[in-house]
Amino acid sequence: MAIKDHGKITGFSGNEIFCLEKLGYRPGQLCLGNNVLSLGVGRGIGAGLSNLAGGEVTEITKLVYDGRKNAYDRMMKEAAHYGGVGLAGVTFDLINHGSNIEFLAFGSTVTDPNHAGSTMSFSSFADAQQLYCQIDAGFTPKSFVSGNVAYSIGVGGNIAGAFRGLKRGEVPQYTEIFDRTRHLALSRIKDAAKEAGANAVIGIQTSIMPLMGAQEMLMLGTAASHPSLQNYTNDPVTSDMTNEELWNMINIGYMPITLVMGVSVYSLGLASGISSFAKTLVGGEVTTLSELLYEAREKAFERLQAAATKCNADEVIGVKTRVYDMGGGLVEIMAIGTAVKRVPGLTTKQQILPAQAIIQDRETFVEASRGDMVAQMATASNARRSQAGPMKIIGFIILIIFYALIAMSKHH
Numbered sequence: 001m002a003i004k005d006h007g008k009i010t011g012f013s014g015n016e017i018f019c020l021e022k023l024g025y026r027p028g029q030l031c032l033g034n035n036v037l038s039l040g041v042g043r044g045i046g047a048g049l050s051n052l053a054g055g056e057v058t059e060i061t062k063l064v065y066d067g068r069k070n071a072y073d074r075m076m077k078e079a080a081h082y083g084g085v086g087l088a089g090v091t092f093d094l095i096n097h098g099s100n101i102e103f104l105a106f107g108s109t110v111t112d113p114n115h116a117g118s119t120m121s122f123s124s125f126a127d128a129q130q131l132y133c134q135i136d137a138g139f140t141p142k143s144f145v146s147g148n149v150a151y152s153i154g155v156g157g158n159i160a161g162a163f164r165g166l167k168r169g170e171v172p173q174y175t176e177i178f179d180r181t182r183h184l185a186l187s188r189i190k191d192a193a194k195e196a197g198a199n200a201v202i203g204i205q206t207s208i209m210p211l212m213g214a215q216e217m218l219m220l221g222t223a224a225s226h227p228s229l230q231n232y233t234n235d236p237v238t239s240d241m242t243n244e245e246l247w248n249m250i251n252i253g254y255m256p257i258t259l260v261m262g263v264s265v266y267s268l269g270l271a272s273g274i275s276s277f278a279k280t281l282v283g284g285e286v287t288t289l290s291e292l293l294y295e296a297r298e299k300a301f302e303r304l305q306a307a308a309t310k311c312n313a314d315e316v317i318g319v320k321t322r323v324y325d326m327g328g329g330l331v332e333i334m335a336i337g338t339a340v341k342r343v344p345g346l347t348t349k350q351q352i353l354p355a356q357a358i359i360q361d362r363e364t365f366v367e368a369s370r371g372d373m374v375a376q377m378a379t380a381s382n383a384r385r386s387q388a389g390p391m392k393i394i395g396f397i398i399l400i401i402f403y404a405l406i407a408m409s410k411h412h
Contacts, residue, residue: 011089011108016128018356020110023132028109029082033074036102037067055177056184057214060150064216067103068092068146075105076123084109085118089127090144091220107144124222126203130243132357134202136349137243137250139224143196146221147189151181152214168269168292170299171330178332179263179303185217186238186259193236198223200237202246204259206336208324228255228343239338241318244358249317251348254340257313261336262303266296268329293331297321300335313339 012020012027020027071092079087090107110128112118123144124131134141185206193201204221221238229237239246239256246256268289300321308316319337326332 011106012128013361015356015359015361016089019128019132019354022354023135024112024114025085026111026113027128028084028111029079030106030108031075031078031082031084031087032107033071033076033078033105034102035067035070035074036097036100037063038100055151056181057150057152057212060212060214060216061148064094064101064103064150064211065146065148067101068105068148071103071105072144075107076120079107079109079123080120082109083111083116083118085112085115085121086110086141087120087123087144088131090123090125092146125205125220126222126243129357129359130203133243133247133353134222134224136353137226137247138228138348139200139202139226139246141222141224142198143192143223144220145189145192145196145198145201145223147185147187147192147219148216149181149184149188150211150214150216151177168267168288170296171265171267174265174326174330174332175263178265178334179261182217182261182263182334185219186261189219189221190236190238193223194234196223198225198236199229199232200224200226200239200256202237202239202241202256203243204238204240206240226255228346240336241338244353245318247348247353249340250346251351253342253344253346254314255343255346257339257341258307258311259336260304260307260311260313260316260339261334262300262305262307263332263334264296264299264303265326265330265332266292266299268292268331293333296331296333297335300333304335304337308339311339312341314341315339 009030010017010027011030017027072090075090076087086109087107088110090105093104093106095102095104107123108128122141124134124141125144126134126141131141189201189204193199201221201223204219207218209216209218223236226237237256238259240259241249241256249256269292301319304316304319316337316339319335322332322334322336324332324334
């Protein structure tokens with residue numbers, strides 16, 4: 001499709017433009033690329049069979065990967081047309097149009113006034129403020145990168161989990177699936193960094209969302225290189241620290257080594273459910289549930305600690321825990337953080353960050369109809385909705401068996 005010039009329109013804020021000036025750059029055009037795809041009948045059948053089996057739904061993984069890549073490539077072509085040397089603030093959006101999905105890629109061109117006519121040399125998930133932190137911390141951005149995996153527990157997992165749900169404790173089937181898929185997304189973003197010739201992926205943002213009856217785990221970040229990471233070319237460093245945190249840790253001599261995760265899926269159990277119901281009548285602590293959820297978090301932390309020990313890290317920082325209600329008395333606990341190691345002589349170029357690099361821009365366009373309460377409700381129900389596909393299949397199978405038994409009894 002033809003590229004049309006649209007004047008001096010940029011996505012950079014005033015604070016970002018200040019940071020670009022400090023780096024010797026100027027703001028350029030806002031760029032976008034889109035791609036509309038359909039799952040198709042053949043892929044739909046394949047995705048359905050993958051849902052039945054459980055694990056990765058490769059058809060959906062590939063579909064959304066291709067959709068985003070096509071949109072990204074078109075955006076990069078537009079940025080090159082505008083004479084940019086880089087693209088910052090790259091991000092994706094996804095919009096449903098009936099049975100079709102539109103993938104959108106956005107970013108703003110970075111230009112170099114001292115080198116007119118230069119070709120594109122980098123793209124970055126970081127906005128201009130974050131880009132300043134990365135570069136001052138010694139990282140050279142190379143490419144925006146992503147890693148994704150669409151997955152389902154599947155019919156087998158749901159049936160096993162349903163029976164396991166009668167008892168309290170960890171459900172190994174679920175833990176294995178969730179742990180494997182989460183690390184699969186991480187391995188894919190590292191592979192993308194290697195292809196870009198980088199030795200690190202920094203500023204990783206992780207999201208988990210329902211998609212086509214399954215769940216997708218998506219990681220976005222910036223592939224970059226640092227001179228102190230020469231030995232990590234074949235196994236790039238990964239970090240989910242914010243870029244400001246990254247600058248602070250580099251400043252005091254700590255280098256990120258790897259993003260680490262710990263996963264545990266627990267059943268609250270039938271007995272716990274009964275005792276919880278009884279407690280609601282009289283009030284007070286539900287001791288069995290307190291102990292069980294404490295145990296689930298400790299199990300996730302143990303796995304996080306084991307991963308950090310394996311890579312010889314000094315500590316794991318910025319640890320965040322997420323709890324996903326999977327329905328049916330099942331919960332997933334995920335702990336995620338960045339393992340770091342002290343490196344002698346490591347520091348930043350400057351000893352103080354300018355205020356403009358850390359000030360958060362305020363949203364000046366607010367939709368009153370989309371309040372925080374609605375967003376929170378949507379987030380809380382995401383995990384349950386994501387498993388709707390497999391559960392509907394189970395219900396359909398049970399219904400068929402039920403009617404078959406009725407028919408057999410009438411026949412006899």
